[in-house]
Amino acid sequence: xxxxxxxxxxxxxxxxxxxxxxxxxxxxxxxxxxxxxxxxxxxxxxxxxxxxxxxxxxxxxxxxxxxxxxxxxxxxxxxxxxxxxxxxxxxxxxxxxxxxxxxxxxxxxxxxxxxxxxxxxxxxxxxxxxxxxxxxxxxxxxxxxxxxxxxxxxxxxxxxxxxxxxxxxxxxxxxxxxxxxxxxxxxxxxxxxxxxxxxxxxxxxxxxxxxxxxxx
Numbered sequence: 001x002x003x004x005x006x007x008x009x010x011x012x013x014x015x016x017x018x019x020x021x022x023x024x025x026x027x028x029x030x031x032x033x034x035x036x037x038x039x040x041x042x043x044x045x046x047x048x049x050x051x052x053x054x055x056x057x058x059x060x061x062x063x064x065x066x067x068x069x070x071x072x073x074x075x076x077x078x079x080x081x082x083x084x085x086x087x088x089x090x091x092x093x094x095x096x097x098x099x100x101x102x103x104x105x106x107x108x109x110x111x112x113x114x115x116x117x118x119x120x121x122x123x124x125x126x127x128x129x130x131x132x133x134x135x136x137x138x139x140x141x142x143x144x145x146x147x148x149x150x151x152x153x154x155x156x157x158x159x160x161x162x163x164x165x166x167x168x169x170x171x172x173x174x175x176x177x178x179x180x181x182x183x184x185x186x187x188x189x190x191x192x193x194x195x196x197x198x199x200x201x202x203x204x205x206x207x208x209x210x211x212x213x214x215x216x
Contacts, residue, residue: 002214003031005097007090007119009111010075011040011052012170014068015059016181017135018101019163020156020190020203024216025099026064033095034060034068037086037115038075042172055170062166069093078114086114087121097123097130098214104134104206108144112137120208131214133205138180138189150204153197154216160190160201 004025008014014022014034025032040053056068071089073081102119103112116134123130133152141148156163164183168174177184190201197204 001029001031002099003033003095003097004099004101005095006032006034007100007102007115007122008034008036009078009103009109009115010038011036011056011068011070012059012167012173013103013112013137014056015063015163015167015170016186017103017137018203019059019063019166020159020201021101021154021216022063022065023159023162024154024156028216030099032065033097034065035071035090035093036068037071037073037078037090037118038111039072040070042075050172052170052172055172058169059166062162062169076111078111083114083117083121087118090118090122096128098128099131099133101133101135101205104136104141104148106144106146106148107137107140109137109140112140123209125209129211129214131210132208133210133215134208135203135205136189138185142180148204148206150193150196150206152205152207152210152215153193153199153202154205155194155199155201156190156203157194157200160187163190
């Protein structure tokens with residue numbers, strides 16, 4: 001069975017960036033593991049603290065995968081942790097993925113960019129080929145004045161409803177339109193990427209490394 005590691009910085013990134021593709025992988029009989037680098041606690045929004053772990057567990061269930069693994073690093077403070085510790089914690093999980101879905105280097109959020117670096121380290125093809133693709137997180141890839149230039153698309157026409165339903169389980173994060181983290185915003189972005197590639201709805205990715213039979 002092929003194995004996919006969805007390695008993201010924060011609780012909700014997995015659904016925002018790859019919620020449709022995760023469902024496609026499950027339908028194609030891949031084993032999919034969600035690993036969240038942060039602890040799932042958001043404490044950088046004023047005086048309130050938000051626990052997104054219940055939302056992640058519920059969203060993963062809706063997407064058809066098992067419970068996520070939280071690595072426990074502080075939200076928005078990955079740059080205070082040595083890269084050896086960040087990467088070492090994921091390496092210690094002992095996974096051997098064929099495909100890693102992670103973030104892109106054009107993202108505004110530094111935690112996202114550091115998670116991409118972790119993916120590149122743990123995804124070194126030392127014992128077998130490993131493909132790595134970066135996903136788009138609506139808003140943080142919009143606002144960095146750097147172009148998100150996808151070169152790989154996944155048709156999520158049949159999975160879009162499930163993606164939106166999964167994200168709506170993040171009661172701390174779902175927003176009203178025109179925020180990108182709204183049901184309508186997610187649908188519009190998927191329609192835009194579908195228009196780019198000839199599908200009704202799609203998710204877009206940047207390929208960092210691709211091998212035969214390791215992509216959908």
